[in-house]
Amino acid sequence: MNGSPLTRFGTGWLLVLPFLALVVALFLGPIANILWLSVTDPEPGLGNYAALVTSDNLAGILWTTIRICVITTAFSVVLGYSIAYAMVHVAQGSRNRMLGLLLVSFWISVLVRTFSWLMLLGRKGLVNETLLGIGLIAQPIEFMRNELGVLIGMVHYMIPYAVLPLLASMQNIDTRVLAASRSLGATGTQTFWRIYLPLTKPGLVAAALLVFILSLGFYVTPAILGGGKVLMVAEYISVQILVTLRWGTAAMLAALMLFGVLALLFVMSRFMKLSTVFGGAKA
Amino acid sequence: MxxxxxxxxxxxxxxxxxxxxxxxxxxxxxxxxxxxxxxxxxxxxxxxxxxxxxxxxxxxxxxxxxxxxxxxxxxxxxxxxxxxxxxxxxxxxxxxxxxxxxxxxxxxxxxxxxxxxxxxxxxxxxxxxxxxxxxxxxxxxxxxxxxxxxxLYGYAFVYDTEAYGDNPPKNWADFFDTAKFPGKRSLYKWANGALEGALLADGVAKDALYPLDMDRALAKIKSIKDDSLYWGSGSEAHSMVVNGEVSMGMIWQNRGRNIEMDTDGRYKLVMNEALAMPGxxxxxxxxxxxxxxxxxxxxxxxxxxxxxxxxxxxxxxxxxxxxxAQIPEDQQPYAITSAMNIDGIVYNDPTWWGENGGDAVNAFLEAIS
Missing domain, CATH: 3.40.190.10 (Periplasmic binding protein-like II)
Structure with missing residues (x-):
């Protein structure tokens, strides 16, 4: 680590070169293929992209997708923030147990979770039957098989993804800063809003980006919990590839998602250093 | 090469x-x-x-x-x-x-x-x-x-005998009539069979179904959209019915047979106007x-x-x-081409679906989402 920055850079590149070549061959190649498909199938030109403007159907699907992803991100990050906050403020033993539970949740397949929600909140699920039984409601509440169901399922799945970057960011905060704030006369609330929250901003952005990007590709949960009425872009792409053979449309939507995410990262990079967001929190 | x-x-x-x-x-x-x-x-x-x-x-x-x-x-x-x-x-x-x-x-x-x-x-x-x-x-x-x-497999429907015991639904017209037969419905998400069912319910004759009148079919589908769920797999269709999410569910007829058996006849399969699909x-x-x-x-x-x-x-x-003619007695009620059912069924036109299926599926998805 004591060479000049340039040689360090050079050796580093040499080390990753084989993997870089692998990534280019196995990752960029297919992506180029997809991009090519989006301007050549069914006929050469930008017809697939023009359909974005001319087709109400596509616009509707994109709008549904973005709406659901934004709401999911908002809820996941807020709930994830409180969980992470609790985790850094409990004793070490409890924190380890909480982290254990959080990580275990990654092992549970998305299908199992989806069907569990149906059993809990479905029309004849545990919650509705109980509420009906004690006479609190006359009609079952429609939690599932609609957009609300999709949101419940997605937020539940995404919370752990929001917690991890937030936790990393909170653990790196120098708590003496908070003590200093209190000793200078700020109340607890003021310290939180003016000191703690701004210090966790990189974690917040990382969590929001991660959750939003993962949500964009969600397929199983909307397909099942939406009862067929909540069509998101991932499911639509799959239908266009497998059933209707509109590979050009599917490739166009895939390209749109890719560039959408890249554009998002670019916009973010204008406001803050992405390196602090992704991992390099300890500047 | x-x-x-x-x-x-x-x-x-x-x-x-x-x-x-x-x-x-x-x-x-x-x-x-x-x-x-x-x-x-x-x-x-x-x-x-x-x-x-x-x-x-x-x-x-x-x-x-x-x-x-x-x-x-x-x-x-x-x-x-x-x-x-x-x-x-x-x-x-x-x-x-x-x-x-x-x-x-x-x-x-x-x-x-x-x-x-x-x-x-x-x-x-x-x-x-x-x-x-x-x-x-x-x-x-x-x-x-x-x-x-x-x-051959078929799109038929099952209904809840406890909901409609005395006056059971008999055809697609009843399936789409939520005033006379209140309750939730489930249909196939990828248009097949659902479009034909909608047109039959709307009064199109069995032998005049193809080419499908998409506008008319989708209007009928939308008329019960608020009361409908849509399934993408046989197991999902099955669970929507047996978990009580719907009172009438469109279903593959062999699944319908399983549902009748699983629920001891609480849910009953209607084979009249079943859509025969050539596998x-x-x-x-x-x-x-x-x-x-x-x-x-x-x-x-x-x-x-x-x-x-x-x-x-x-x-x-x-x-x-x-x-x-050799379909065994106990399979007669569920088999599409049994003597019992063959006169009531409607035949799918694979040529229409092969040529227009992509557009039909996309239009259907747009209508239900």
Whole structure:
């Protein structure tokens, strides 16, 4: 680590070169293929992209997708923030147990979770039957098989993804800063809003980006919990590839998602250093 | 191009030798390596599939056991070729991808007849050889150039006897009438059958269904949209009904049979106006076992004993008219072509669906989402 920055850079590149070549061959190649498909199938030109403007159907699907992803991100990050906050403020033993539970949740397949929600909140699920039984409601509440169901399922799945970057960011905060704030006369609330929250901003952005990007590709949960009425872009792409053979449309939507995410990262990079967001929190 | 062809053949010959024990595993893999065939492709069965066997591409579950018993056993007894399975589901896009990639690993797909219409003209399928396969052993309208119907499945519906005990629904008109029959409905998400049901409910005559009047069908679908859920798989359709999410559910008729049995008759299947769908065998272009072998396999599947075994095992209805009269008593209520049901059913037009299916599915998705 004591060479000049340039040689360090050079050796580093040499080390990753084989993997870089692998990534280019196995990752960029297919992506180029997809991009090519989006301007050549069914006929050469930008017809697939023009359909974005001319087709109400596509616009509707994109709008549904973005709406659901934004709401999911908002809820996941807020709930994830409180969980992470609790985790850094409990004793070490409890924190380890909480982290254990959080990580275990990654092992549970998305299908199992989806069907569990149906059993809990479905029309004849545990919650509705109980509420009906004690006479609190006359009609079952429609939690599932609609957009609300999709949101419940997605937020539940995404919370752990929001917690991890937030936790990393909170653990790196120098708590003496908070003590200093209190000793200078700020109340607890003021310290939180003016000191703690701004210090966790990189974690917040990382969590929001991660959750939003993962949500964009969600397929199983909307397909099942939406009862067929909540069509998101991932499911639509799959239908266009497998059933209707509109590979050009599917490739166009895939390209749109890719560039959408890249554009998002670019916009973010204008406001803050992405390196602090992704991992390099300890500047 | 020729080199590639040669290498493929070298690998296939090697696979045969490997199968028969004339070549050890290591030599075979070296050969594959030289031929530029990824080990994964070998394991998946490209070269392997050539080694004197038929690979059926189907949907997994019980179908493996049932197809093995009904068609595989007699076929192996006759030809010595075993039947193997790829259970990843031969959707149109996957068949197209497989043929386009030049790495064809399946010999016969358990698909829909409309797939034959959609993929045949673009050169993705082998034509059916009607010197080996019999046109008389299927319904006359279901022996097409690139596919032949082996079984029939159907879109029917089940209803909750506790909700409509005294005045049960009898046809699609009742299914779409939420005023007379209040309660939730479930329909197939990918348009098939749902469009026909909607048009029949709207008063279109059985023999005047095709070409489908999409606007009229979608208007009818939308009229009950607030009361409808849509399923994408048989198990989802099943659970929507037995978990009480809907009071009437459109369903594949063999699933309907299972629901009646599982719930001791609480839910009842209505076969009147059931839509008969031709399930077909289609052959990807350049299938590894060769065209003749797979045509013999398809011919075996047409035999009456094979057809009746599939009916007993999977609830798939025979398409061979010789078998209609031999449908056993206990299967009569659920079989599409039984004497009991055959007059009430409506036949799907695979040519319309093959040519217009893509647009129809997208329009349907737009209407329900």
């Amino acid at each position: 020729h080199d590639k062809q040669f290498m493929r053949e070298a690998a296939q010959e090697g696979a045969k030798a490997f199968k028969e024990g004339r070549m050890d595993r290591r030599t075979f893999l070296v050969l594959c390596g030289m031929a530029g065939i990824a080990t994964q492709a070998v394991i998946a069965g490209d070269a392997e599939a050539a080694a004197n066997e038929i690979v059926m591409w189907n949907w997994g579950g019980q179908s493996e056991e049932c197809h093995g018993k009904a068609i595989g056993d007699p076929f192996t007894a006759e030809t010595g070729m075993p039947l193997k399975f790829d259970t990843s589901g031969p959707l149109q896009g996957k068949i197209k991808e497989m043929v386009d990639s030049g790495n064809v690993t399946a010999d016969v797909c358990d698909a829909d007849l409309f797939d034959a219409v959609a993929l045949g003209p673009s050169g993705h399928l082998e034509p059916i050889d009607y010197d080996i396969v019999s046109k008389d052993r299927t319904l006359p309208q279901y022996a097409l150039e690139h596919g032949v119907s082996i079984i 077909a065998y289609i052959v990807p272009k350049g299938n590894p076992a060769g065209r003749e072998a797979v045509m013999k396999f398809i011919a075996t599947a047409q035999s009456v004993p094979s057809q009746l075994t599939l009916l007993g095992c999977l609830g798939m209805t025979p398409s061979n008219p010789e078998a209609f």
